[in-house]
């Protein structure tokens with residue numbers, strides 16, 4: 001597929017970063033090269049590459065820190081949900097029906113990526129299923145789809161053993177192969193309840209991380225003390241292997257479930273080990289203590305999870321709408337809390353996509369989302385439509401139309 005070439009931006013004029021004073025953003029080589037107070041005497045759109053921001057609020061491109069872009073049936077006729085409501089039930093249902101839907105497939109992944117771009121997401125960490133049936137084909141499909149949007153979505157890939165690790169001999173080797181072939185992280189899945197061998201699964205994953213220099217990102221649905229125990233096992237290994245900052249717990253419902261004093265101890269230990277967490281702000285689970293986590297040094301990322309897939313019909317790919325949900329579930333009301341929610345979904349998620357900096361600052365990748373909002377709290381509670389999305393210095397969406 002040949003990517004279309006969207007307009008390259010050299011000057012994005014009259015925008016209000018984080019709701020502050022209007023500025024003009026200069027862009028060179030896909031990065032923000034200068035930021036100056038808005039100069040109204042420079043006429044709009046006199047030259048190629050000059051884009052008028054009309055005084056709209058600017059946020060950095062949204063970062064979807066937990067996606068499954070390989071699983072969706074986005075763009076296909078409705079698929080009625082048919083799985084049993086357990087993790088194992090969903091795994092079995094997906095394996096039974098994905099082929100008939102063409103999953104994984106470049107077309108569905110492309111549809112998801114375009115939906116992300118339309119809503120202002122310019123960087124993602126996506127899990128991609130690796131199992132005995134598919135091998136590494138899912139990763140190839142996702143890379144092809146990423147190429148097809150011309151690099152507009154910057155992605156880190158987690159080789160994700162959705163069907164289990166030790167219970168499926170050969171999967172650990174596939175994860176190792178994926179890591180050797182460039183996946184940035186190896187995933188895991190409920191080491192206790194799926195593999196029934198938490199020490200074994202985690203030892204296997206940490207050995208790959210050490211050997212290949214990749215990160216670890218484990219789906220942990222197990223709640224309560226069982227989930228907490230597995231996080232402790234991860235903390236021990238993170239410290240032992242010196243992998244601080246490289247290990248993520250996804251979902252981690254246990255952290256929300258625990259009694260207050262146990263929660264505080266676990267969160268403190270996670271902070272000391274530099275463990276990070278990603279949440280999909282699920283309705284019905286005890287919310288993560290976002291403030292306590294961040295205060296303890298546990299970075300929190302927000303992701304859509306899979307959207308419209310054989311796991312669940314929900315999800316639109318709109319990370320700003322999900323930011324509203326995170327804020328609501330977290331009972332955020334104050335302005336500073338709502339700004340925190342926006343930072344979780346953008347600038348503070350830099351580390352989840354392998355960046356030192358992801359913000360509207362000189363040197364940052366020119367990933368910018370414009371919305372018609374009074375200030376950041378207003379943008380978070382209303383999630384207005386994205387008027388303009390710039391990714392790597394190119395206009396990739398405008399007023400709901402994707403241009404790649």
Ligand SMILES: Nc1ccnc(=O)[nH]1
Pocket residue numbers: 068162189219305306311
């Ligand atoms: N929430 C989830 C989506 C997909 N796979 C999982 O294991 N979990």
